[in-house]
Amino acid sequence: MKISYAAICIVFVLLLSEAELSMGAMTCNPLELSPCASAITGANAPSAICCSKLKEQRICLCQYMKDPNLRKFVNSPNARKVATVCGSPFPRC
Structure with missing residues (x-):
């Protein structure tokens, strides 16, 4: 069964909208990572905006x-590749 890229992005955004966490002064909002959706799914290389947002949200990844x-998106092999390309390695959780 082939799933369309649009469907994956919609599911990704819906899942991210459900989880907004607060860590002190920093607000962890997984929607901030939506510019990385196409890179995480393997469709494109990460954009500069994606890398910027990933670095901002790095403290929230755990x-x-x-x-x-x-978890299945953030901890995926593609997500880790995106982080490496962006120069923002995953924290050890």
């Missing part, structure tokens, strides 16, 4: 991995 709906 929290996102605790959410079963987000």
Whole structure:
């Protein structure tokens, strides 16, 4: 069964909209990573905006991995490749 890119992006955005976490003064909002959706799904290379947002949200990645709906995206091999390309390695959780 082939899933369309648009469907994956919609699911990704919907899942991200469900999880907004607060860490002190920083608000962790997985929607901020939506510019990375096409890179995480393997459709494109990460954009400069994606890399910027990933670096901003890096402190939140461990929290996102605790959410079963987000874990499969954040902890995927493509997500880790995007982080490496962006120069923002994943934290050790």
